[in-house]
Amino acid sequence: MSSPPVLTTEAELKEALAPLWEAQRPLVFVPTMGDLHRGHLSLVELGARLGPVLVSIFVNPTQFGPNEDYDAYPRDLRHDLDLLEQIDGVEAVFAPDAATMYPPDDTTFVEVTGVGEPLEGEFRPGHLRGVTTIVAKLFLLVRPGVAVFGQKDAQQCLVVRRMVEDLRFPLRLVFGPTVREEDGLAMSSRNRYLDGEQRKRATVLVRALRRGREALEQGERRADVVEALMLDQLRREGAEVDYAAVRRVDDLSPLERVEGRVLLAIAARVGSARLIDNFCLQVDEGGVREAPLRDDNTFEAVASALR
């Protein structure tokens, strides 16, 4: 197979998308910052089952804080295209430069309050505002019928969902499941920053989440106890923790008793890499089971709504 065409300007994008906007099947959009791995590819594959796919590759400056890894973020378009070429249904890649997405006189941001405020909102001020701003700009340029995001960035999914509802973007969102390495580490571009020893230690995030889930399975329902167990595991193994939280999925508000659809969410630093991971669980009289973030954003729900 040959590489998908790379579009860099708005004009090229419009020309390439015009026939896809008219097509029967919805145009599916998978926004990324590149440095693609199996996690991204699983989202592209999921999207390709619903319609022709446009992947964007853009390292978005506004979602990085002043002391974060914007400059160091891996950029290798050739590597990304080689991976995308192996997937059927990728129509094109949109890889604009920063001036295309943020012309010099541009001063508008899109900010989701409420669900955008705790967790990442607290520890990475401005990050989610940068995400919603670029995602809104991309949605307006690409005009997709479906957009696919990874559930590993659970708060990002919830914030984008809120934005789509509030601004009435005419599209459906699919949240794809987290893809993990064999030892449980969630796939992330930032795993690249880990050296051999840190890579081994990085599984502490998923082990802490498992510890939280096990406590719930054993009948524990006090959120602060579950949080303390996760925190204890992370700290004992030398991770520098931003948060280890149990939250309601709806709005990420704290809860005393763990019940209903909940998110166990962790952000912690291993070496210089800041990693995040989460489990979304349904906790009720029937017990504890893995659950999608939102039932109407699963692949199955969107596929059936499109039928």
Ligand code: PAF
């Ligand atoms: O999840 C990401 O890779 C980014 O936050 C996104 C959605 C592409 C926006 O820059």
